[in-house]
Amino acid sequence: MGRYIIRRLVTAIPTLIAISMVIFAILALAPGDPLSDLALNPSVPPEVRQRIRESMGLDDPIPVRYARWASSMFQLDFGYSFRTRGPVIDLLKQRLPTTLYISGSAFLLAILIAIPIGVLSAVRQYSVFDNVATTLAFIGFSLPTFATGLLFILLFTIKLGWLPSIYRSTLDTEGLAGVWERIRQAIMPVTVLAMFQAAALMRFVRASMLENIHQDYVRTARAKGLAERNVIGKHALRNALIPVITIIALSLPGVITGAVVTEQIFKVPGMGALLITAIQNNDTPVVMAITFMFSILVVFFNLVADVIYGVLDPRIKYS
Amino acid sequence: MADVSDAQVQSSGAAALEMGRLASKKSRSLWSDAWHQFRKHTLAVGGVVVLTLLIVATLLGPIVWPENMKTIDFSKSTLGVSLSHPMGTDDLGRDLFARVLWGGRISLAVGVTAMLVAILFGTLIGALSGFFGGFTDSALMRLTDMFISLPTLPLLLLAMYLFRDSLIGKFGQTLGPFLLLVFLIGITNWMPVARLVRASFLSLKEKEFIEAANCIGANRSSIIFKHMLPNAMGPVIVAATLAVGSAIISESTLSFLGLGFPPDVPTWGQLLNTSINFMEIAPHMVIFPALMIFLAVLSINYVGDGLRDALDPRKTTG
Numbered sequence: 001m002g003r004y005i006i007r008r009l010v011t012a013i014p015t016l017i018a019i020s021m022v023i024f025a026i027l028a029l030a031p032g033d034p035l036s037d038l039a040l041n042p043s044v045p046p047e048v049r050q051r052i053r054e055s056m057g058l059d060d061p062i063p064v065r066y067a068r069w070a071s072s073m074f075q076l077d078f079g080y081s082f083r084t085r086g087p088v089i090d091l092l093k094q095r096l097p098t099t100l101y102i103s104g105s106a107f108l109l110a111i112l113i114a115i116p117i118g119v120l121s122a123v124r125q126y127s128v129f130d131n132v133a134t135t136l137a138f139i140g141f142s143l144p145t146f147a148t149g150l151l152f153i154l155l156f157t158i159k160l161g162w163l164p165s166i167y168r169s170t171l172d173t174e175g176l177a178g179v180w181e182r183i184r185q186a187i188m189p190v191t192v193l194a195m196f197q198a199a200a201l202m203r204f205v206r207a208s209m210l211e212n213i214h215q216d217y218v219r220t221a222r223a224k225g226l227a228e229r230n231v232i233g234k235h236a237l238r239n240a241l242i243p244v245i246t247i248i249a250l251s252l253p254g255v256i257t258g259a260v261v262t263e264q265i266f267k268v269p270g271m272g273a274l275l276i277t278a279i280q281n282n283d284t285p286v287v288m289a290i291t292f293m294f295s296i297l298v299v300f301f302n303l304v305a306d307v308i309y310g311v312l313d314p315r316i317k318y319s
Numbered sequence: 320m321a322d323v324s325d326a327q328v329q330s331s332g333a334a335a336l337e338m339g340r341l342a343s344k345k346s347r348s349l350w351s352d353a354w355h356q357f358r359k360h361t362l363a364v365g366g367v368v369v370l371t372l373l374i375v376a377t378l379l380g381p382i383v384w385p386e387n388m389k390t391i392d393f394s395k396s397t398l399g400v401s402l403s404h405p406m407g408t409d410d411l412g413r414d415l416f417a418r419v420l421w422g423g424r425i426s427l428a429v430g431v432t433a434m435l436v437a438i439l440f441g442t443l444i445g446a447l448s449g450f451f452g453g454f455t456d457s458a459l460m461r462l463t464d465m466f467i468s469l470p471t472l473p474l475l476l477l478a479m480y481l482f483r484d485s486l487i488g489k490f491g492q493t494l495g496p497f498l499l500l501v502f503l504i505g506i507t508n509w510m511p512v513a514r515l516v517r518a519s520f521l522s523l524k525e526k527e528f529i530e531a532a533n534c535i536g537a538n539r540s541s542i543i544f545k546h547m548l549p550n551a552m553g554p555v556i557v558a559a560t561l562a563v564g565s566a567i568i569s570e571s572t573l574s575f576l577g578l579g580f581p582p583d584v585p586t587w588g589q590l591l592n593t594s595i596n597f598m599e600i601a602p603h604m605v606i607f608p609a610l611m612i613f614l615a616v617l618s619i620n621y622v623g624d625g626l627r628d629a630l631d632p633r634k635t636t637g
């Protein structure tokens with residue numbers, strides 16, 4: 001087991017290097033110039049601009065630039081933002097908690113909705129409940145998050161006036177009212193994100209459950225007279241959840257990057273919103289850092305999924 | 320030979336008759352079988368109908384519909400739904416119905432073309448990997464794994480931002496972003512197809528009919544294209560259908576975030592991007608484009624679901 005984890009860790013390293021090369025290549029091939037703003041500034045003569053370029057190493061050969069870039073990236077030294085002039089890592093530290101809070105709660109909510117509904121749907125296959133649930137799930141993942149988000153604002157903010165459409169990190173209401181304010185403003189972003197995830201996950205839980213329900217070991221459990229609750233909850237569900245947990249781990253980075261859209265709609269000050277602003281401001285160090293962080297998350301959760309699968313399913317061999 | 324009994328003649332006659340009856344009853348190919356199964360899936364058939372309507376409307380609509388999607392008229396700004404403007408007008412007084420029709424043309428075209436790129440690339444990689452095995456296989460699968468590990472949305476945003484302007488300069492407002500989007504969405508979505516094709520090829524390689532084809536001296540390309548590929552197409556067709564839906568979502572997400580098509584080119588996502596600032600006074604600007612995306616993606620997903628049932632040999636009923 002330990003050797004398996006180490007081997008998986010070792011194979012994750014070339015993947016990370018390859019991804020960092022892709023990100024760097026995209027930026028190196030791009031026609032934009034980080035100093036293009038200076039070119040428009042009449043008080044900066046071309047010679048000074050050239051000297052700035054040289055001091056930043058922008059004219060060095062690409063492999064040299066990559067090596068320098070990658071070595072600092074892997075040390076989490078992301079440089080300074082072109083806009084705020086502050087270290088990028090500070091910006092990330094400032095934004096990451098909000099993103100993790102929103103996408104984490106959305107993810108939890110999605111799991112809490114998807115698993116019970118998926119199981120019940122499979123147990124009562126072709127019943128009214130199953131039909132309604134699968135139809136809703138189908139609708140759920142056919143509606144992209146930005147469409148649901150806008151429709152939610154239209155309904156709950158503009159028509160009904162129940163929920164705020166803008167997420168503020170600077171709420172200063174004290175006490176219980178403040179807590180309620182904080183929860184209230186998170187309801188829409190979390191629900192929108194959770195709905196999409198829950199829809200996909202529910203279909204998966206249902207399929208996995210259906211595959212197990214008709215197997216011999218479930219029939220055996222019934223034949224020896226176990227209560228139906230135990231047959232489903234203790235025997236079928238446990239086995240059905242093995243692939244589900246892998247899918248959950250695999251889709252986690254998707255939830256975090258998916259938050260780019262929700263954060264943009266509800267003006268949540270998280271990583272996704274930071275990425276969009278940085279792209280609009282031509283703020284290369286921030287863009288690189290966020291894309292790189294997202295890649296690390298994807299690789300990490302791929303690894304977690306593999307390991308969990310190995311731990312949970314004894315049929316997998318590690319030789 | 321002469322003393323064949325009457326009974327024998329009769330029984331062989333009956334067998335021949337039975338055979339004839341079976342043959343004339345219906346000679347079903349894989350595809351007619353699939354069609355038979357597909358028709359039973361009511362929602363999938365509904366999806367085909369809605370999708371056909373959408374395609375016809377977006378192709379013929381801009382020709383038939385009298386309103387111009389480009390005429391700016393501030394006296395008609397953000398009008399609600401009426402007979403002359405079935406979807407209202409936008410902030411610049413342009414007819415929204417005309418813009419939704421035109422936008423649908425672009426959104427659907429991006430979806431289909433990006434799917435073709437993904438399928439072509441995925442099938443090629445998967446077929447090479449599955450057919451040749453060994454080093455080719457492990458190298459190509461490594462590549463596939465790496466592409467799966469890429470954070471798609473941030474990379475799409477990054478690449479769109481960096482390359483869009485220069486492509487607009489070269490190919491114009493519509494074609495430039497179109498080519499870039501199709502390439503980017505295609506290149507980030509081929510991996511599931513490659514895995515499907517590889518898996519099918521691996522199992523097909525061991526089948527007797529491939530061995531037979533080898534024995535009669537069929538060359539490699541005819542084995543790949545004539546014998547193996549058609550048999551591996553079932554799951555690929557399903558994946559292709561679903562890929563159109565996800566490509567439409569990708570395009571509209573990027574356009575919604577302001578990094579897809581430029582504001583002058585209306586696509587469904589782009590229309591939603593403009594609508595955000597006018598949500599309170601003109602909710603129809605949100606509802607109609609969102610509804611179109613939803614209808615298109617939902618019907619595509621149902622068609623994919625129907626095809627999955629139809630092309631799955633385990634589910635085929637006599």
